[in-house]
Amino acid sequence: MKILYHHRTRSKDGQYVHIEEMIDALRDQGHEVIIAAPPSAEKESFGADAGMVGRLKRHLPKFIYELMELAYTVVAYRRLRKAVEEHRPDCLYERYNLFLPAGIWIKRRYGLPMLLEVNAPIFEERARYDGISLKRLARWSQAYTWRNADYVLPVTEVLGDIVASYGVEPGRIVAIPNGINMKRFDDSAAAHSAKSALGLGGRLVLGFTGFIRDWHGLDKIIDMIAQDPPGTRRHLLIVGDGPARTALERQASRLNVTDRITITGIVPREEVARYVAAFDIALQPAVVPYASPLKLFEYLALGKAIVAPRQPNIMEILTDNKNALLFDPDHRDSLSKAIGRLCADANLRRTIGENARRTIAEKRLTWHANAERTAQLFKNLLGHA
Incomplete structure (x- = not known):
């Protein structure tokens, strides 16, 4: 399969371990993976923070930063559209982030089967630890993205229950924990x-x-x-x-x-x-x-x-x-x-x-097994045996 992998992660930390290991595991299994992501992430050393983005988040008023996040969706949409038209992928895999409906828009425009990996309920997490200014918009963004993916892949069943509380049908929620590269x-x-x-x-x-x-x-x-x-x-x-x-x-x-x-x-x-x-x-x-x-x-x-x-x-x-x-x-x-x-x-x-x-x-707590589960879900959506 040809998989378009979309994320907005700029920091080179534990989040990036998940991203890199899943991409490597999918490629090891013979799938072609096209990455649509901020270019800065590839250049950072492990342990680096989000650079300029991190500084903006710390110093800008929250509502301005949140509007900038939403505006980034336009950039992400154009990046995804270019990747789709150039590579003609079979499906879309996205790592969930708040204020980021671009993947859903691409899924709808091109009819791409879409899996959404969810590592945290980011609206609730940010509201508790950092504070959110545009709460109604943020919660809508989370609900809209979760409800419109074909499958949502939370990393725990507990998180899956939170996803379900947003109105996502249980049959479209598949818990896949993190893993290890032996x-x-x-x-x-x-x-x-x-x-x-x-x-x-x-x-x-x-x-x-x-x-x-x-x-x-x-x-x-x-x-x-x-x-x-x-x-x-x-x-x-x-x-x-x-x-x-x-x-x-x-x-x-x-x-x-x-x-x-x-x-x-x-x-x-x-x-x-x-x-x-x-x-x-x-x-x-x-x-x-x-x-x-x-x-x-x-x-x-x-x-x-x-x-x-x-x-x-x-x-x-x-x-x-x-x-x-x-x-x-x-x-x-x-x-x-x-x-x-x-x-x-x-x-x-x-x-x-x-x-x-x-x-x-x-x-089966390995990235290889997680990639197999992911590929099988895509095959189901594509109608493959």
Whole structure:
């Protein structure tokens, strides 16, 4: 098939991992993928933000920025129309964004079967965390796009319920979680050698990867480590960077545990696996209720003993006492108790880690499998066997 892939993502971060891996997986399966996207995304290094767009969002009044987003739809429409007329694709795959009905307009004009990948309810997310000025227009934009795609592909069933609340028929909602590219993790070092390479030999490593935000709850882990007796082996390794880093470093200094906390800063994507390989316990201290965290699949692929919150979106992938220990996010001591239980029992860490690794194959949690599911949906729409 010839697939037109449309997105508006300019930042080179976790969002771009999903985009790049899906495109590569589709191409590996013999499909031709034509990309219609902002050109700047291809030029950035991993970890880069949205550049000029990000600065405009921070400094412009919200209603002006939102009108600019909507005006960009004209640019996106022209880019898509040019791609359609030049390449004559069989179908359209779009990564959903707010104030972006261009894909729907192209679908209608050219009769293209369309799949819409949804990673978050962006109207609700932005209204809660950033604020939205043009609320009625933003909500209309989200509803219009979701209702008019042929299939909507949320990353969790929880998110699928939110999509359904906008009037999308359940039969047109297909939950496809994030995945993993096992080729990037096949040659990962054993834990002891990975620790030695990072100067953490002999430590019991509690690890976290990703963009560091206040709500991730890593301050609780530092408080926990600060209560350990002298000579303890527990060490927190944070692989990433973000706005909460400075506060965490100050907290570690105040509690005199700076030598037991390592924050790497941004790590090139191809290097992440060798850091995660050093983890004894992989942490997902908090997550929004509809997300499919990329880090979770990395932890699973490397066979790590995972600690994560007991909430519906996480339980779509993890089972308590099988491939993870799940804690009650509403109970103050539940996280530290789950971590303490794993720290005290090497056999339990090993068993949960082995089950975690098997989960990838059992649930087909790979980008390759996701590309197969996507291609089959297109074939159904096109009337192929």
